[in-house]
Amino acid sequence: MSAHCQLTGRRPGFGNRVSHSHQRSKRRFDPNVQRRRYWLPSERRYVRLTLSTKGVKTVDAIGVEAAVARVRARGERI
Secondary structure (H helix, E strand, O other): OOOOOOOOOOOOEEEEEEOOOOOEEEEEEOOOEEEEEEEEOOOOEEEEEEEEHHHHHHHHHHOHHHHHHHHHHOOOOO
16 A cells, blocks of 8 residues: 555655764655545445545545535546
8 A cells, every 4th residue: 555645635745864973874754645435425345545644634624525526536446
């Protein structure tokens, strides 16, 4: 599973791990993504979304119907 949010589009960031001696090596900052299951009343089925924590709050605010419409508008299949 790739670490990206289906709703907000958050993806991993990249940077450097810096040791005590200041040697640098590449590292990856993954977003906090969770797999959440929501009931979609219009289709009478559950949908499983991979969401960042900000995406979960967005679904709580705008509702699952509007959130699924946004995900589909981005071209993702649910």
